[in-house]
Each structure stands twice: as C-alpha cells, then as structure tokens.
Amino acid sequence: MADCxxxxxxxxxxxxxxxxxxxxLLELYQRHNLLSSKRVCEKCxxxxxxxVVKRTGSEGDRAVFACRRRLGGGVRCGWFxxxxxxxxxxxxxxxxxxxxxxxxxxxxxxxxxxxNVKLELGFTAKTIxxxxxxxxxxxxAWVDAKKKxxxxxxxxxxxxxxxxxxxxxxxxRHTEAQWVIGGVERDNHKNFFVVPMEKRDKETLLSVIKxxxxxxxxxxxxxxxxxxxxxxxxxxxxxxxxxMQFVDTxxxxxxxxxxxxxxxxxxxxxxxxxxxSGRSSIPSAGRRKExxxxxxxxxxxxxxxxxxxxxxxxFLAVAELYPPLH
Ligand SMILES: [Zn+2]
Ligand SMILES: [Zn+2]
Numbered sequence: 034m035a036d037c038x039x040x041x042x043x044x045x046x047x048x049x050x051x052x053x054x055x056x057x058l059l060e061l062y063q064r065h066n067l068l069s070s071k072r073v074c075e076k077c078x079x080x081x082x083x084x085v086v087k088r089t090g091s092e093g094d095r096a097v098f099a100c101r102r103r104l105g106g107g108v109r110c111g112w113f114x115x116x117x118x119x120x121x122x123x124x125x126x127x128x129x130x131x132x133x134x135x136x137x138x139x140x141x142x143x144x145x146x147x148x149n150v151k152l153e154l155g156f157t158a159k160t161i162x163x164x165x166x167x168x169x170x171x172x173x174a175w176v177d178a179k180k181k182x183x184x185x186x187x188x189x190x191x192x193x194x195x196x197x198x199x200x201x202x203x204x205x206r207h208t209e210a211q212w213v214i215g216g217v218e219r220d221n222h223k224n225f226f227v228v229p230m231e232k233r234d235k236e237t238l239l240s241v242i243k244x245x246x247x248x249x250x251x252x253x254x255x256x257x258x259x260x261x262x263x264x265x266x267x268x269x270x271x272x273x274x275x276x277m278q279f280v281d282t283x284x285x286x287x288x289x290x291x292x293x294x295x296x297x298x299x300x301x302x303x304x305x306x307x308x309x310s311g312r313s314s315i316p317s318a319g320r321r322k323e324x325x326x327x328x329x330x331x332x333x334x335x336x337x338x339x340x341x342x343x344x345x346x347x348f349l350a351v352a353e354l355y356p357p358l359h
Contacts, residue, residue, distance in 0.1 A: 034066060035064065035065045035066040035348070035349055035352055036063075036064045036065075036066075037064040037065050037345065037348075037349075039342060039345055040342075040345045041341050041342065041345070042137060042344035042345060043137075043141065043340075043344075044137055044138060044141055044142075047133065047134060047137045047344075048134065048153075051130055051133065051134075052130055052134075055085055055095065055096065055129070055130075056085060058129055058130055058133065059083060059085070059096055059116070059129070061133075062129070062133070062348075063083070065345070065348035065349060065351075065352055066349075066352035066356065066357065067120060067121055067122070067348060067351055067352055067355070067357065068083065068096070068116050068117075068120055068122075068357055069083070069357040069358060069359045070082065070083055071083065071098070071359065072098045072114070072358055072359060073359075074098075074100040074102070074110060074112045075112055075114075076100065076110050076111075076112040077100060077102050077104070077110045077112065079100060079102050079110070081098045081099065081100045081112070082098075083096060083097070083098060083116055084096075084097065084098075084099065085097075086099065096115070096116035096117075096129065097113060097114065097115055097116055098112075098113070098114050098116060099111075099112070099113045100112040100113070117129070118358075119355075119357060119358050120355055120357045121167075121351045121354075121355040127156075127160070131154055131156075132164075134153070134154060135150060135154060135156070135164050136168065136344065136347060136348075136351075137344050138150055138153065138154075139164070139165065139168050140335075140343045140344045140347050141340055141343065141344065144314075146161065146165065147161055166324075166327065168331070168347075169324075169327035169328065169330060169331050170327065170354070171347065171350050171351050171354055172327070172330035172331045172333070172334040172350070173326055173327055173330040174350070174353065174354045175330065175334055175350040175353070175354075176329075176330040176333055176334070178353060181224075182244075182245055182246060182247045183216060183217075183218055183224040183225065183226060183245060183246060183247065183250075184216075184218060184224075184246045184247045184249070184250030184252075185247045185248075185249055185250060186248075186249030186250075186276070187249065187251060188218055188219075188220070188247075188249070188250055188251065189218070189219040189220070189250075189251045189252075189253060190216050190217065190218055190219070190246055190250050190251070190252050190253070191216065191217055191219055191252075191253045191254065191297075191298040191299075191300050191301040192214065192215065192216040192242075192246075192252055192253070192254045192256065192298070192301060193214070193215060193216075193254060193255070193256075193298050193301040193302060193305070194212055194213065194214045194215075194230065194233065194256070195212070195213055195215070195305045196210050196211070196212050196213075197210065197211045197212075197213060197308075197309070197315060197325065211229055211325045212229070212230040212233055213227055213228060213229050213230060213329065214227075214228060214230045214237075214238070214241050215227035215228070215301055215304060215305070216245060216246060216252075216301065217300050217301045217304055219253075219295075219300055222300065222304075223337075225301075225304065226245045227304075227308075227329060227333065228241060228245070229325060229326060229329065234260065235260040235261070235262035235265060235267075235268075238256060238260055238262060239262070239265075239267040239268065239271075242271065242277075243271070246277070248275035248276055248277065249275070249276045249277065250277055250278075251277075251278045251280060252277060252278065252279050252280065253280040253282060253295075253296060253297070253298055254279070254280075254281070254282065254298060255281065255282040255283060255298065257279055257281050258281065258283065263279055280296060281296070282296045282297065282298055283296070307336070308329075308332055314332065315328045315329060315331075315332055334346075334347070334350070
C-alpha cells in the first residue's frame with residue numbers, strides 16, 4: 034500500500050527537487066509504492082533496507098538491496114539485487130529520475146509529446162514510443178480495475194456509438210476505423226463507460242448493456258430502431274425482469290419516454306467531441322487498431338484526474354500494476 038494520501042507534483046518542481054537528489058527521489062517512489070523500502074534476503078531471510086551505494090554506472094543502479102549480514106568467520110551473506118528488480122523501472126537503460134520525469138511530462142503536457150521529451154530528456158523517438166506505450170498499459174489496467182456499472186432505478190443513461198480513426202479524406206495510412214459504444218448518466222457525468230465494439234450487432238449491444246448498466250435504468254438511445262432489437266428475447270427480459278426502460282430519441286420511436294424525460298443524447302455526444310478534439314483527445318492519425326484500447330484508456334484516465342493530482346494518481350496506478358516485492 035502506498036503511504037501518500039495525495040500530493041501535487043508539477044513539471045518544474047519535479048525537475049528541481051529530484052534530478053540531483055537520489056535519496057529524495059527514492060523516498061518519493063517508496064511513498065507511492067513504486068519501490069519498496071526493504072526486501073527479504075533470498076539467501077538468509079533477513080530484512081534488507083534499500084540503500085544507495087557508491088558505484089559508477091547509471092544512477093538508477095546505485096539503489097540496491099545488499100545484505101551485509103555477518104555469517105561468521107569474517108564472511109558476509111552478500112545477497113544483492115537492484116532496487117529496480119520486479120518494478121516498473123526494471124529493464125530500462127534510463128535512470129530512475131528520467132523515468133519519473135518522463136511520466137510527469139506524459140501526464141501533464143498536451144500532445145504531441147515527442148518534441149518536449151526530446152528537448153527535456155534527449156530520448157530517441159523509439160524510447161518515447163516505448164514509454165508512451167508503457168504509460169498507456171498502466172491506464173488500461175487502471176480502467177479494468179475500476180470497472181463499475183452505471184445507472185440504477187430511474188437514473189437516465191444516454192448511450193451512443195461512434196467511429197474513431199476514420200479519415201475524412203481516406204488518406205490516413207496506418208489508421209483503421211474502430212467503433213466504440215459509450216454511456217453516460219445524464220445527471221452525473223462522472224459515471225460513464227466507453228468500450229470498443231468488436232461487432233456492431235444486437236448481441237454486442239445486449240452484452241454491453243448487461244455488463245455496464247444497472248437494473249432499473251432508463252436508457253436513451255437511437256440504437257433501438259437501427260438494430261431492430263427491442264422485441265428480442267434478451268431485451269424483453271431486461272424490460273420485464275430488470276425494470277430497464279428503453280427510450281428512443283426519435284419522435285416516431287415506438288417506445289415512449291416517461292413524462293419529462295428528454296429524448297436527447299447530447300451528453301454522450303459531447304463526450305465524443307471531447308474525445309476527438311480535447312486536450313487529451315484520441316489521435317486519429319498514425320493509430321493502429323490494436324492500440325486503440327490504450328488510447329481510449331489514456332483518455333479516460335486523464336479526463337478523470339485534473340492536472341493537480343494526476344501524477345500522484347498515475348503513480349498509484351503504476352504501483353497497482355507493478356507492485357514491488359517487499
Ligand atoms: Zn502522492
Ligand atoms: Zn542475507
């Protein structure tokens with residue numbers, strides 16, 4: 034468990050405070066459970082504290098767990114492992130500061146990130162791509178762990194589908210279209226979901242509704258007619274046994290809204306607009322289909338946390354995915 038209950042980390046402070054002070058940096062990482070403060074020696078079982086040793090080579094490898102227990106006869110245990118072993122930092126040539134600083138830039142700067150990271154840290158294009166992917170993987174795991182159904186008795190949820198990555202002039206070379214389906218509570222925009230749609234059919238729609246929306250919800254959409262689904266068994270079951278109501282956005286829809294329930298799906302449509310043009314929007318150029326979930330998760334993470342506490346929460350998400358050994 035991380036000890037930090039909340040902190041504000043910004044780009045300038047991070048650069049100032051931690052670039053040349055490895056002990057403070059280690060303490061910051063320990064507070065967020067990115068590194069542990071001690072490990073059990075694998076040879077003799079004693080608790081070994083994290084310490085900084087004098088070594089040449091990259092700064093990251095100066096933080097180690099080194100067992101100095103005397104075994105008698107002037108012999109020491111000698112078990113030794115880098116602090117980075119089994120952590121987010123393992124297997125990289127970058128030092129511990131560079132990785133943290135990259136994460137801070139990734140969390141806080143608007144896109145495109147490449148020119149700024151090159152200027153600040155001198156990373157190669159490949160390193161930047163790799164670390165952007167690692168950061169997005171953290172967001173994918175965060176989204177999975179936070180999965181929570183929305184709606185409930187008499188709560189109105191608007192759902193809609195949208196296509197991402199379709200080039201207006203059909204020139205995007207690496208871009209494949211991806212359909213997504215999303216829902217948002219009309220009166221509480223923090224409660225929403227967005228998931229990729231592998232197939233656009235009524236079975237997929239039914240499974241998304243069952244997986245993401247609670248019984249009793251009033252669901253507003255213009256899907257129903259498109260998919261000809263409301264008379265299907267699964268939907269009848271949701272209506273009759275799970276008290277769901279389906280409201281059609283179109284005036285001639287055959288399902289009438291309750292009194293006073295607007296037929297509009299403006300709230301979910303606004304969300305699509307943010308996802309396509311906002312500060313952390315999903316890029317439509319150069320995006321491969323298999324990366325879509327990553328970009329989507331990044332968008333969801335960044336739109337959940339304001340800049341002030343985004344780095345703190347990202348560190349916690351890293352610690353969930355890469356818990357260090359203790
Ligand atoms: Zn914190
Ligand atoms: Zn030992």
